[in-house]
Amino acid sequence: MAGFTREHQDAAHRLSLTDHERAREALTQLHQTARDCQAKVITSERPYLGDIAHAVTEGLPGRWDVSIEHYPDGSVPAQLQDWVWEASPVLSSLATYRVPGVAVLRDGGGTELLLTERPWDGRYLIAALMPSPDHLNAAGVGPRTVVATTAHGATVDVRSRLLPEFEHLVHLARLREVQDDLDWVHGVEPGTVDAVELDAALDRFLTHAPYLLAATRRAAVKSLAASERAVLVRFENLLARDPAEADTPGAPEPISTDEALALWLEAGEDLLDVVCTATAGPAEESSRPAVTAATPPKPPTAVTAGRTR
Template sequence: MAGFTRAHEGDAHRLSLADHASAREALTRLHQTAQDCQAKVITSERPYFGDTAHAVAAALPGEWDVSIEHYPDRAVPSHLLDWVWEASPVLSTLGTYRVPGAAILRDGAGTELLLAERPWDGRYVVGTLLPSPDHLNVIGAGPRTVVAATAREAAADVRSRLLPEFEELVHLSRLREVQQDLDWVQSAEPGTVDAVEMDAALDRFLTHAPYLLAATRRSGTKPLAAGETAVLTRFETLLARAPAGASTRSGSEADGLDEALALWLEAGEDLLDVIRTATVSPVEETARPAITATTPPKPPAAVATGRTR
């Protein structure tokens, strides 16, 4: 063993074993304290779970915050498992087993991962949590959960597969939500669309459009013709003047909203076609669901950067 780790509420203290006398004294005090508290000290070659969670986070792109959750009754809370978004029930089945704890990794931009240790074989499982409904309403199966033997393997699979799948599915969900709103508005009878509902649909578009445009401009996407690039430029110029949050603006910003609405209705379909051309292969996007002229879902009050549970 390279060292001894003592953990409490997510914090860890590592005791070096290089000085045998000091290590022996510290372990003796720990043993005596454990007896006094009627606790049990168990030695193991397996790394402390909190260290594993931080090792995975450190190997991911960007800055990630790690929260260690302890479950005294050794049961993952059902309300947490309800947030798991995965293609097959790998993480969600942990609800039927005794699990002492888990970790939630957050990148600060809305992506949250759940890391747990599988009780029957000790392998680590990492899956995504559903985006906050204030941020995006996703449908369908989520990314494939990672199962790995070590923190290094888990981080590698999260980087190479889990996060790209998550980003792709979120991108398709944004496209689908914007398309649904546009179809709804265009299929409605003239004069039947309530102004509040129209503002809600426009605000959803203004919320999602920056992400969609950024994905289209990202390196590695398909090259665009001059006319397609011109469509992107028109919307990028517009978004600089009319950001999301329509219900909270007034005065001169109202003119920007009117301009945004006009451009959205005039060229929104062209924009979505350009985005699909640049970012989506024919097999990636499922058939567009039928849209009925009903009240759109409540618009997001703000784009959430995190979620409270």
Template sequence: MPTPSARITLYLSGNDKIIALPSGTGRRWAETALDLAGFTQNHDQIHTLLLDDQARARQALTHLHQAARDCQVSVATHPRPYLGDIAEAIVTALPGHWRADVLGLREPQDQHYLRDYLWETGSLHTLLDTKPLGFAAILRDGGGTELLLIERPSDGSYMVGALTPSPDHLHATAPAPRSVIASEAHIAARFIGSRLLPDYERAVHLSRLHEVEEDLRWAQEAHEPGTYPITESQAALHRFRTHASAFIATLRKGQSLSAEQAVFLDRMEDGLALDAPDDPDSKALADAEAVWRIDGEALIEMARAATPPPVTPAGPKVLPTAVPPPPAAITPASAPRR
């Protein structure tokens, strides 16, 4: 017997389409209603109805309401634009090459999964833990930075927070970057560029410093060369080489280096064999370990001096901009016209 807990939420997209999100414990009945109505489903399991043919769209919406009644599925129209459109507007406004991946949050465990990867344990974390959100989007820059975008149910504003870097590349120990809140996509993009990303870069830099300092202290003080486990030494050297590459790039990009400092960075880059493969049996890595133990502290000191300053927000997180009125409910008789 069908269950009343199944529901379909319709989102109006600016790309001449309606996005449908089936959810609830009886979600399969909602999916059946969407299939019967003629909605298409892509590889991300997002159901779409194109609006380029008005007559066909009205007919599909009529069939959807009929099928939903037959399957005991509730249908509701979300009052705000489709989050995927907001995500695309944000990544288009960000510097560099960003992309947005939209996720349908059909079940509580979908949100809990995202919650576990958030860096900041604040209001964004709480929302993922307590409120059904419908959709989320992950914004990626291609270089490892991942941001989470959601819509706040209480007022329709947008929240963006950082996901923790992959533990395979960095153990995040610094205070988490602070999330930002905005009422519109272009404001969110501005806050991301001026607050969240600088905060994120600082937190990554501090986490790198903490990790290399711990590893170097372990190598220099706790063990004599040749007396500690080879696998642990190789792992520590790998981490140092990875972080040293980032430090050197940062120092060359943002600092006024003296001739002596520039020569030191060149020597460290060559001595650490940063371009060499991670082959533990290579002579280059054996030499790199000696450079790490002898000159690693000097590189760490230079990197510490180049730590970005804390980000000081200029004004409130949310700008007092007007929020447009919600669109009319999508019904068979009121399908959007071209």
């Protein structure tokens, strides 16, 4: 026996088996306590899922938090299943088989991963959860789910494939959202733009712009022309004027809504061109996020119907 776990408890309690007398006494007390509390103790040779989750995160960049969710009835809540970005194979297995629990891995920056065991063979499944619609409306096919036999193998695949795919798809979603907003505001009749919707669109741009600029600066595989660098500098200078630091001695004059709106409308398309040029992969050269011919009015906030975070 490799260890034991108790349902409804996030931490694993380790019991050394080298001292047989102590192990026998501890297990006897555990079973007696379980009977007194009308609880069930289940022993297994499988490692505790929480240990696997922590082993995976130790090999990932940054700092990750792990939370364990237990399901006594073996059924993963539909609300959680709805957040799995790639429906297959994770969603089908979670919905069809008994799953006693899952682990959710969070990096604190918006990336969340779901870890569980595949019921019929015990392999580990790790899938990306969709970003919160409060920050981004993700659409389309999600990052490919990792299937691995060991925690080390899962870590390697998450680091080399799942996380890069997740970051790339989030990047494309940011581009698409900014492009949709620009197409909308440039396509409506002057004077007919709803102020609330316009403020919401500008706020989305100001939320996404720092990430788009950072991704462009990181993409050092291409050298930008002077005119392209000038576009980046204009937006970087604007975003550097953080209103939260207005009272800091020596801080630049804070950004105003009118200034941000003017630059967004004037040079937003130029910025998207630069970002796409710098960050596009071989299959994406000279392409821009696809948009519909007629873009409907934008909602005041980004909300995905039917799901709550």
